[in-house]
Amino acid sequence: MNIYKFYIYAYLREDGTPYYIGKGFDNRAYNKHKKIPVPKDKSRIVFYQTNLLEDDSHRLEIKYIKLFGRKDLGTGILRNMTDGGEGSSGRKTPFKSRGPMTEEQKLKIKLSNIGKHNIPYGPMSEENKEKLRGPRGLMSEKAKENMRKPKSEEHKQNMRKPKSEEHKQNMRGPRGPHKKRLPLD
Numbered sequence: 001m002n003i004y005k006f007y008i009y010a011y012l013r014e015d016g017t018p019y020y021i022g023k024g025f026d027n028r029a030y031n032k033h034k035k036i037p038v039p040k041d042k043s044r045i046v047f048y049q050t051n052l053l054e055d056d057s058h059r060l061e062i063k064y065i066k067l068f069g070r071k072d073l074g075t076g077i078l079r080n081m082t083d084g085g086e087g088s089s090g091r092k093t094p095f096k097s098r099g100p101m102t103e104e105q106k107l108k109i110k111l112s113n114i115g116k117h118n119i120p121y122g123p124m125s126e127e128n129k130e131k132l133r134g135p136r137g138l139m140s141e142k143a144k145e146n147m148r149k150p151k152s153e154e155h156k157q158n159m160r161k162p163k164s165e166e167h168k169q170n171m172r173g174p175r176g177p178h179k180k181r182l183p184l185d
Contacts, residue, residue: 003053005025006054019036
């Protein structure tokens with residue numbers, strides 16, 4: 001295995017200035033990020049440093065982000081939301097430990113997913129089926145039919161009306177006996 005597999009890359013604006021600095025290996029520079037758009041024009045993805053050890057890539061990422069500065073902090077031009085140097089280099093594990101998952105960790109994940117997202121670790125219990133159906137059960141055929149009917153002009157006009165302050169307050173934020181509502185301000 002090549003331990004010198006990491007690199008530092010940048011996404012460039014049309015004027016050639018970077019808007020994002022990252023570190024990665026394999027195809028990381030070309031893969032989707034959470035909030036940063038990957039340039040459609042692949043020539044706007046440049047590699048500042050290649051053939052690095054992981055520790056070196058962390059240090060250089062921090063250095064480049066500091067050099068160009070971050071927009072959110074008012075120190076520069078980058079859209080990075082951190083100072084860099086963190087991350088698990090592609091490792092996808094819900095546990096904070098380094099290295100491969102133990103059999104116990106794998107079992108915990110499997111058990112927590114039983115009945116969720118149609119994962120085939122066993123048949124879904126009736127209790128979980130009821131939870132997925134919701135408190136009123138499955139929608140009746142009559143309810144489905146009512147939803148398909150065209151709406152009247154009066155109904156459409158009512159939906160377009162501005163909402164009252166009372167209505168806005170009722171629709172605002174998390175509700176329930178154990179949750180606080182958000183203030184209007």
